[in-house]
Structure formats: structure tokens, C-alpha cells
Amino acid sequence: MITSIFGVLQSVADAHVVISVGGIGFQIFVPPSVTDTVGVIGHEVRMNTSLLMRDDVPFLYGFPTMEGKRLFDSMLAVSGVGPRYALAILSTMTPDEAAVAIVSGNAELLSVVPGIGKRTAARIVIDLQAKLQKDWKAAGLDVSSTNTDLSAALQALGYSPVEIQNAVSNLAGVDELSLEEQVRLALRDLARG
Numbered sequence: 616m617i618t619s620i621f622g623v624l625q626s627v628a629d630a631h632v633v634i635s636v637g638g639i640g641f642q643i644f645v646p647p648s649v650t651d652t653v654g655v656i657g658h659e660v661r662m663n664t665s666l667l668m669r670d671d672v673p674f675l676y677g678f679p680t681m682e683g684k685r686l687f688d689s690m691l692a693v694s695g696v697g698p699r700y701a702l703a704i705l706s707t708m709t710p711d712e713a714a715v716a717i718v719s720g721n722a723e724l725l726s727v728v729p730g731i732g733k734r735t736a737a738r739i740v741i742d743l744q745a746k747l748q749k750d751w752k753a754a755g756l757d758v759s760s761t762n763t764d765l766s767a768a769l770q771a772l773g774y775s776p777v778e779i780q781n782a783v784s785n786l787a788g789v790d791e792l793s794l795e796e797q798v799r800l801a802l803r804d805l806a807r808g
Contacts, residue, residue, distance in 0.1 A: 617675060618684075621661045624654050630702075632677065634660060643677035644698070646706035653679065667691075667698060676702070682710040693742045695735055703730050712780040716766075717743050723767050724779060765797045769805075778805060 620643065622636035627650050633640045643662055645653065654660040662677035663684040676698055678684045683705055690701040704713050707728045716724040717740055725736035765786070769779045782801040789797055 617664050617666045619661060619663050620675075620677070622659065624656050624658055624660045626656065627653060632660075632662070634662065641675060643675045644702065645677050646683075646702045648706040649677075649679060665691075674698070678705070678710075680710060682714075686710045686713055689743055689746065690739060693739050695738060700728075700730055700735065704728050707775075708777060708780065712777060714747050715780060715784075718747050719766075720744060721766050723770055727770060727775075764794055765801060768794065768798050769801055772802075774805065 620634050620636060620641055622634040622641070625633040625635045625640050627633075629650065630647055631642050631644045632650065632653055633642050635641075643664060645662070653662075662679065663681050664678075665676045665684055665688055667674045667676065676687060678687060687698075687701045687705060690696050690704065691698065704725065708716070713725070715721075720740050722733065722736040722740045725731055725739055726733045728736075731739075766779050766783055769782060774782070782804050785804050786797060786800055789800060792800070
């Protein structure tokens with residue numbers, strides 16, 4: 616099993632990078648959001664990787680953080696979720712944002728990811744919620760049903776999953792307020808950001 620690669624960044628494309636190690640170039644598929652931040656061509660980089668075999672062909676998937684790799688591996692255990700969907704989620708959200716959405720039961724937030732429908736999002740939440748509550752560091756964050764309602768309201772207003780997650784996390788301790796008041800405070804926070 617290849618769990619990480621450390622080498623010289625040789626090239627960057629839309630959905631993969633090539634890292635040269637000892638004269639061998641490894642093509643590593645990454646979330647598209649990673650290609651902008653992976654590093655400078657010609658410099659050394661490290662990727663946490665997962666090796667998958669499809670039709671006897673090896674594919675390497677890489678992540679700059681161990682949390683990204685862990686969440687990717689967890690999502691692959693969900694029926695109907697393959698590498699393409701897992702990469703789409705990790706390109707739209709950070710691993711912590713995705714984990715909080717799953718732990719809080721916020722399938723609506725996951726379903727706005729391109730390619731992830733409501734059924735698939737619900738399946739991810741059902742299959743991973745208990746597991747992530749036990750062993751994910753983000754599970755310690757306050758995620759209540761009120762936050763789920765607030766997230767759904769902000770999604771209806773057209774905000775991205777990342778914007779929604781940031782606004783919700785900035786409003787800790789407002790559970791006693793009405794949903795309308797929470798939305799107003801979240802919109803004020805989003806306007807500042």
C-alpha cells in the first residue's frame with residue numbers, strides 16, 4: 616500500500632498532479648481545489664495517498680492533509696460513492712466542513728456538491744454519521760438541529776457550502792434565537808466575510 620509520496624512536483628493538471636520520486640513520475644488524482652495550492656513545480660511536496668485498483672489498473676488519489684485522506688477512504692465505503700464523488704465533495708468543502716455536515720446530518724449541504732444527489736447525500740450521512748462522531752476531531756464541534764435548519768435556509772438563498780459552514784460555525788450559542796434571527800445574523804456575518 617502506498618500511503619504517502621514525497622518528491623518533486625513535476626506537473627499540475629485540472630484533476631491530477633505528477634510527483635517525481637527517484638526518476639519515476641507518479642500520477643496522483645486530487646480534488647480540483649488542491650491543484651491551485653499543491654505547490655510550485657520543481658519544489659518538493661508531500662501527498663497522503665490512497666491506492667485503488669480498478670480493472671487491474673492502479674490509481675493513486677492524493678490529499679495534502681491526512682484528514683482529507685481519511686474522509687476519502689471513509690466515503691469509499693459508502694455504497695454508490697466512488698472516487699469521483701468523494702473527490703467532488705473534498706473539492707467543494709474542506710475535510711472538516713464535510714465531516715461537520717455529515718455529523719450534523721446535513722444532507723442538504725452535501726447535495727449541493729456537483730454530482731451528489733439527495734439520495735447519495737442521505738446515504739453518506741446515514742453510513743458515516745456514527746463513525747465520524749466517534750473518531751473525527753471535527754465531531755467535537757457543536758452541531759445541532761438548529762444549525763441544520765440555518766444551513767438549509769442559507770442554501771436556499773444561494774450560498775456555497777463553504778460559506779454556509781463558515782457562517783454556521785461563527786454563530787455558536789445562538790440556538791435560543793428564532794430561525795429568522797439566526798438567518799439575519801448569518802447574513803450579517805457573510806456580508807463581512
